[in-house]
Amino acid sequence: MKRILWCFMDDGIFISSNSVMDMSPLFCPVCDFVMNNASDDNYFSKYECCTDCAIRWAESNSNKWISGWRPTKKEILAEIKKRKLSPPSFQI
Numbered sequence: 549m550k551r552i553l554w555c556f557m558d559d560g561i562f563i564s565s566n567s568v569m570d571m572s573p574l575f576c577p578v579c580d581f582v583m584n585n586a587s588d589d590n591y592f593s594k595y596e597c598c599t600d601c602a603i604r605w606a607e608s609n610s611n612k613w614i615s616g617w618r619p620t621k622k623e624i625l626a627e628i629k630k631r632k633l634s635p636p637s638f639q640i
């Protein structure tokens with residue numbers, strides 16, 4: 549996915565030709581959770597999803613995943629519910 553990096557300057561917005569780059573989206577296309585760390589970026593470049601979705605579904609079904617298979621909406625909703633019930637993990 550291509551995103552433009554906007555640079556806000558005192559006298560306006562500046563966009564250079566080098567500011568368009570490959571980056572992961574803000575939200576996982578599978579589960580809609582925020583993608584906010586380097587691990588998410590790495591898994592997105594490989595599977596186009598967040599770390600949790602990659603570990604939960606993509607890696608164990610990599611051939612199917614690469615050919616376009618995705619979990620059902622019901623499976624995704626069950627996983628989201630499970631994630632929301634688990635305590636957050638932080639690295640300090």
Ligand SMILES: [Zn+2]
Binds near residue numbers: 577581597
């Ligand atoms: Zn996800």
